[in-house]
Amino acid sequence: MSNPRRATFYNAIAQGAALATRAAQTARWQARLQARRLLPQSCALCAAPTPDALVCAACAAALPTLRDACPRCALPSTAGVPCGACLAQPPPFDATIAAHAYAFPVDRLLQALKYNGRLALADWAAAALAARVRAGRVPPAALAGSSPPLLVPLPLAPARQRQRGFNQAQEIARELGRLLALPVAPALLRTRTTPPQADLPWAERVRNVRGAFAARDRLDGAHVVLVDDVMTTGATLAAAATAARAAGAARVECWVVARTLPQAQS
């Protein structure tokens, strides 16, 4: 697909999605702004006064990060070279960026977003991820390319989204798109309902989500960035990446707020 055509294509996806969900988005934005106004102006972690942030600067600087991570899967790797697992069996995504390690207190913040509906924390999560993307020593290939990457939130199964009332990945992706001036589109959908990954042993998670995603339209030549809150085994993101590739995506990256580390995987 040529660049002008690709831009048109992105705009069409973005505009279609925007029209379809504008009313719902407006309601959510208003609810979020209202919730933020009602929040005490204090850090979500230490309760210190913060004028305009959900996590104060001192707490933000102390959050667990990933150093020397594999550029492909974001797991620890000496000197930041591709890890042995990725070399032996390359995953279906090209790169992974994780803002934080999934450890205390990042886990509590993301759980409060997902399970307690503290939607304002999606803005914190997006800001953390945007900072990590901007701070990359090497610009992500997705940003260096001639066409803008398309931010694609990992879809929830419709039943789960109805139950929760929102999709945390979508909330994070929307704010991330605003911060980085990148298009956001729900380009993937769930093709079937799967048991929650968290309920399954690690070995069964790949099989559980295999074939669980499909692209709504062709993504020929697109740079797709899958956005999610947490990457645990990577099985769900791999299944989504496979669907994006099957639809023609030229490059697929995973941008996640937090990455589960190996010692937490037992």
Ligand SMILES: [Zn+2]
């Ligand atoms: Zn604090």
Ligand SMILES: [Zn+2]
């Ligand atoms: Zn790796």
